[in-house]
Amino acid sequence: xxxxxxxxxxxxxxxxxxxxxxxxxxxxxxxxxxxxxxxxxxxxxxxxxxxxxxxxxxxxxxxxxxxxxxxxxxxxxxxxxxxxxxxxxxxxxxxxxxxxxxxxxxxxxxxxxxxxxxxxxxxxxxxxxxxxxxxxxxxxxxxxxxxxxxxxxxxxxxxxxxxxxxxxx
Amino acid sequence: xxxxxxxxxxxxxxxxxxxxxxxxxxxxxxxxxxxxxxxxxxxxxxxxxxxxxxxxxxxxxxxxxxxxxxxxxxxxxxxxxxxxxxxxxxxxxxxxxxxxxxxxxxxxxxxxxxxxxxxxxxxxxxxxxxxxxxxxxxxxxxxxxxxxxxxxxxxxxxxxxxxxxxxxxxxxxxxxxxxxxxxxxxxxxxxxxxxxxxxxxxxxxxxxxxxxxxxxxxxxxxxxxxxxxxxxxxxxxxxxxxxxxxxxxxxxxxxxxxxxxxxxxxxxxxxxxxxxxxxxxxxxxxxxxxx
Ligand SMILES: Cc1cc2nc3c(=O)[nH]c(=O)nc-3n(C[C@H](O)[C@H](O)[C@H](O)COP(=O)(O)OP(=O)(O)OC[C@H]3O[C@@H](n4cnc5c(N)ncnc54)[C@H](O)[C@@H]3O)c2cc1C
Ligand code: FES
Ligand code: FES
Numbered sequence: 001x002x003x004x005x006x007x008x009x010x011x012x013x014x015x016x017x018x019x020x021x022x023x024x025x026x027x028x029x030x031x032x033x034x035x036x037x038x039x040x041x042x043x044x045x046x047x048x049x050x051x052x053x054x055x056x057x058x059x060x061x062x063x064x065x066x067x068x069x070x071x072x073x074x075x076x077x078x079x080x081x082x083x084x085x086x087x088x089x090x091x092x093x094x095x096x097x098x099x100x101x102x103x104x105x106x107x108x109x110x111x112x113x114x115x116x117x118x119x120x121x122x123x124x125x126x127x128x129x130x131x132x133x134x135x136x137x138x139x140x141x142x143x144x145x146x147x148x149x150x151x152x153x154x155x156x157x158x159x160x161x162x163x164x165x166x167x168x169x
Numbered sequence: 170x171x172x173x174x175x176x177x178x179x180x181x182x183x184x185x186x187x188x189x190x191x192x193x194x195x196x197x198x199x200x201x202x203x204x205x206x207x208x209x210x211x212x213x214x215x216x217x218x219x220x221x222x223x224x225x226x227x228x229x230x231x232x233x234x235x236x237x238x239x240x241x242x243x244x245x246x247x248x249x250x251x252x253x254x255x256x257x258x259x260x261x262x263x264x265x266x267x268x269x270x271x272x273x274x275x276x277x278x279x280x281x282x283x284x285x286x287x288x289x290x291x292x293x294x295x296x297x298x299x300x301x302x303x304x305x306x307x308x309x310x311x312x313x314x315x316x317x318x319x320x321x322x323x324x325x326x327x328x329x330x331x332x333x334x335x336x337x338x339x340x341x342x343x344x345x346x347x348x349x350x351x352x353x354x355x356x357x358x359x360x361x362x363x364x365x366x367x368x369x370x371x372x373x374x375x376x377x378x379x380x381x382x383x384x385x386x387x388x389x390x391x392x393x394x395x396x397x398x399x400x401x402x403x404x405x406x407x408x409x410x411x412x413x414x415x416x417x418x419x420x421x422x423x424x425x426x427x428x429x430x431x432x433x434x435x436x437x438x439x440x441x442x443x444x445x446x447x448x449x450x451x452x453x454x455x456x457x458x459x460x
Contacts, residue, residue, distance in 0.1 A: 022176065025171075060277045066203075069224070134274060
């Protein structure tokens with residue numbers, strides 16, 4: 001049995017202290033220690049993107065970080081996006097476009113798409129494909145996922161354009 | 170796919186790092202972004218007993234202009250390189266190289282120092298360092314050394330770093346007025362390691378090529394400069410460039426070796442295609458500089 005060490009981090013907005021063994025990855029910590037299972041674990045070596053979470057506000061592979069390295073860091077998982085408008089719009093369009101079948105890749109896709117739209121609100125199809133190229137989907141195929149991301153971008157942009165002034169009667 | 174047990178320390182000074190590195194010897198390993206080391210540990214190809222995390226070491230995360238050039242701290246992460254106006258102005262080749270590396274989520278964590286220390290022969294940054302004539306500063310218990318990039322990369326995953334030393338900074342001479350730079354690579358999928366890649370820096374005085382540093386990666390056990398090809402380019406005039414002698418010299422001096430995915434002949438062909446393409450892009454006569 002490995003010895004346990006305390007790690008204090010901000011997890012989905014709440015400061016928390018947990019006991020971890022030093023070789024526990026952030027992904028295993030989130031799923032097994034904390035019980036946050038939106039973060040999936042596929043390849044465990046950085047290739048598939050299923051474990052993508054936000055570290056200090058940027059997407060990162062939770063399988064390529066040990067939980068102990070998260071000391072003092074701000075970690076946000078998909079669970080932490082409840083109520084986030086951009087994420088909700090993305091989720092709805094993934095649903096409407098059938099952009100998931102088994103759902104294994106979905107949280108990683110959503111996290112990556114969220115970061116893309118944050119920096120590039122009106123991406124081209126090529127940009128979306130490039131940005132999602134580090135996330136593997138093994139069952140749905142990518143078309144619907146790219147479509148859903150573009151649809152979400154369109155809706156979010158429509159929402160941010162000021163409504164035209166009502167014509168004076 | 171779980172790492173073997175280890176101890177973990179966030180070091181706060183070079184002295185502390187030196188002491189722990191000396192006490193643990195080969196069993197100690199530093200961790201920067203972890204984007205190469207953690208997969209290696211997961212596969213148990215690396216089994217350090219002590220991980221020395223550099224993330225809190227002061228002074229390693231800055232980008233600043235010094236009299237010697239642009240100084241980039243070893244712990245500067247890829248996304249910070251990509252977003253830095255100083256890098257874009259003084260070392261645009263670095264900015265254009267970053268998007269070729271892996272994917273956004275990996276670029277959030279991976280560091281320039283970690284990349285160079287890892288010395289993957291198919292990695293972009295070692296070639297960029299050669300093309301720009303970078304100097305790599307390393308430090309250990311016996312003090313600091315400044316190593317030209319051309320002497321730093323020795324072989325696959327092998328560098329001039331000695332036991333207990335770390336990279337602390339990378340210094341890039343600032344871009345000259347007449348400099349044109351470009352990087353490109355052949356990859357199976359976006360974000361993969363290159364099948365063959367090239368990073369060029371070419372200096373012009375007026376219309377004449379006065380200097381060239383043509384670096385290649387994923388062709389042999391390390392990034393390499395093609396000196397003879399560069400010599401064949403010097404003296405040629407913009408808009409009238411004859412690539413033939415350059416490519417002939419290249420074929421003579423670099424004999425690509427096969428890797429897991431590509432035969433040597435494939436690489437030899439791709440190297441020539443890529444070099445021709447970059448020369449065309451840089452020297453066709455258009456005034457565009459960076460790309
Ligand atoms: C899916 C995937 C795709 C990738 N694709 C590419 C790619 O296309 N091109 C590419 O170049 N890379 C690629 N990488 C690797 C990535 O660029 C790594 O970030 C980089 O190779 C290592 O940097 P790091 O900071 O993560 O170092 P770490 O993984 O922390 O360390 C790597 C090695 O360097 C040593 N080290 C780290 N910092 C220092 C230092 N300052 N001084 C001395 N030694 C040090 C460590 O002990 C270790 O041996 C990929 C990685 C993944 C997971
Ligand atoms: S599980 Fe982390 S990238 Fe595949
Ligand atoms: S929905 Fe099954 S892997 Fe993408």
